[in-house]
Amino acid sequence: MDPVKNPYGPGAGTPPPELTGRETVIHEARIALERKRVGRPHKSFILVGLRGVGKTVLLNRVEELARNAQFRTAMIEVDEDKSLAGVLVPEIRRVLYELDRLGPLSQAVKRGLRVLRSFVGAIRVNAGEVELGLDVDPEVGTADSGDLDADLAQMFIALGEAAQSRGTAVALIIDELQYLEEPEFRALIMAVHRASQRNLPILLIGAGLPPILGLAGRAKSYAERLFDYPAIGPLVAADVRHAVQEPARREGVQFDPDALDEIVRITEGYPYFVQEWAYHAWNLAAGAKISRDDVISASARAISRLDESFFRVRFDRLTPSQKLYLRAMAELGPGPHRSGDVAKKYGAKTTTAGPIRDKLISKGMIYSPSHGDVAFTVPLFDQFMKRTMPNFP
Numbered sequence: 001m002d003p004v005k006n007p008y009g010p011g012a013g014t015p016p017p018e019l020t021g022r023e024t025v026i027h028e029a030r031i032a033l034e035r036k037r038v039g040r041p042h043k044s045f046i047l048v049g050l051r052g053v054g055k056t057v058l059l060n061r062v063e064e065l066a067r068n069a070q071f072r073t074a075m076i077e078v079d080e081d082k083s084l085a086g087v088l089v090p091e092i093r094r095v096l097y098e099l100d101r102l103g104p105l106s107q108a109v110k111r112g113l114r115v116l117r118s119f120v121g122a123i124r125v126n127a128g129e130v131e132l133g134l135d136v137d138p139e140v141g142t143a144d145s146g147d148l149d150a151d152l153a154q155m156f157i158a159l160g161e162a163a164q165s166r167g168t169a170v171a172l173i174i175d176e177l178q179y180l181e182e183p184e185f186r187a188l189i190m191a192v193h194r195a196s197q198r199n200l201p202i203l204l205i206g207a208g209l210p211p212i213l214g215l216a217g218r219a220k221s222y223a224e225r226l227f228d229y230p231a232i233g234p235l236v237a238a239d240v241r242h243a244v245q246e247p248a249r250r251e252g253v254q255f256d257p258d259a260l261d262e263i264v265r266i267t268e269g270y271p272y273f274v275q276e277w278a279y280h281a282w283n284l285a286a287g288a289k290i291s292r293d294d295v296i297s298a299s300a301r302a303i304s305r306l307d308e309s310f311f312r313v314r315f316d317r318l319t320p321s322q323k324l325y326l327r328a329m330a331e332l333g334p335g336p337h338r339s340g341d342v343a344k345k346y347g348a349k350t351t352t353a354g355p356i357r358d359k360l361i362s363k364g365m366i367y368s369p370s371h372g373d374v375a376f377t378v379p380l381f382d383q384f385m386k387r388t389m390p391n392f393p
């Protein structure tokens with residue numbers, strides 16, 4: 001069928017043609033935003049789930065809601081190779097300038113800009129990381145101690161006061177939080193906490209892979225309680241059917257019921273895979289009816305596309321021993337597995353395998369769902385490992 005009309009959109013952060021199964025999270029986000037906007041306390045929250053479940057899509061949706069609720073929004077993606085401050089500062093700067101333009105001179109906004117200047121001076125953001133061009137003097141004695149915990153808190157307080165002076169609120173939307181270093185994560189949580197203790201209008205909405213839960217636990221004993229961590233999982237069968245059927249229906253096309261069942265079965269409800277299979281089944285179908293056979297024929301294309309992109313993205317950055325560790329894990333099946341069993345398969349002592357496992361965790365490839373266990377952060381990754389490294393050992 002006409003690929004130009006194909007409504008499905010597999011891709012990182014690509015808005016799906018039909019966003020299904022997330023009503024509860026969206027409803028909760030709406031409440032959080034509304035409460036913050038009218039000055040009531042509310043917990044910030046971090047969406048937690050495997051790759052491809054739709055966290056980024058949800059963050060984009062929340063950004064839209066926030067804008068509609070008259071929030072100023074900062075969209076940030078944590079980078080494996082950059083500091084938290086390095087990615088935060090340009091967005092904070094942009095928001096402060098937005099606040100500045102919002103009305104006549106506000107002392108709180110001007111102060112916000114001066115505090116930002118101090119903050120940047122103190123944290124010694126790597127040269128080239130931030131192009132600042134702030135034509136204000138620093139606010140001496142605020143956010144310039146060089147201690148990230150204290151400085152970030154003062155930065156957020158100044159930002160919150162600036163927003164408050166304009167009768168508005170700030171939504172900090174931060175993706176890929178699992179890449180933060182532990183001290184950075186702690187500083188971020190504490191800063192948001194300090195600002196909310198003063199009832200300032202700042203809300204953090206984040207997303208990250210499951211390792212974020214371990215990070216939160218270690219970062220601060222009560223970090224777990226300061227925030228909510230809604231789990232974003234695969235879609236239930238009815239939502240998968242709806243996600244596939246609705247966009248087709250709008251184009252006058254129909255999936256046979258057993259075609260939908262097949263998509264449910266193969267994708268296990270993971271949104272990225274749902275989009276991928278629906279996309280290829282559409283392209284392969286001869287007419288306005290898509291059959292189970294079309295879905296089955298779509299598999300070869302879907303899998304090779306996933307192997308080249310979704311599965312591959314971070315795989316290429318791994319060392320040979322890290323790849324071998326993942327391959328050993330895959331040999332044991334989808335998981336989770338005991339670390340000790342993986343080490344045995346890998347053919348090394350647990351002490352040798354331990355550092356490799358830890359590195360893979362910090363790279364976001366695997367996580368520990370419970371003590372002593374490891375699991376893949378990407379669904380169906382075990383099968384990819386077997387395809388890409390067929391011979392083991």
Ligand SMILES: Nc1ncnc2c1ncn2[C@@H]1O[C@H](COP(=O)(O)OP(=O)(O)O)[C@@H](O)[C@H]1O
Pocket residue numbers: 009010011012013014015016017018019020021022049050051052053054055056057058243271272273274275
């Ligand atoms: N609720 C949903 N229903 C249908 N498709 C979805 C849904 N959420 C996400 N998708 C699709 O899944 C893919 C992955 O979404 P993304 O937000 O990048 O996942 P994550 O950030 O968790 O890795 C995208 O192609 C997106 O269109």
Ligand SMILES: [Mg+2]
Pocket residue numbers: 012013055056057175
């Ligand atoms: Mg994402």
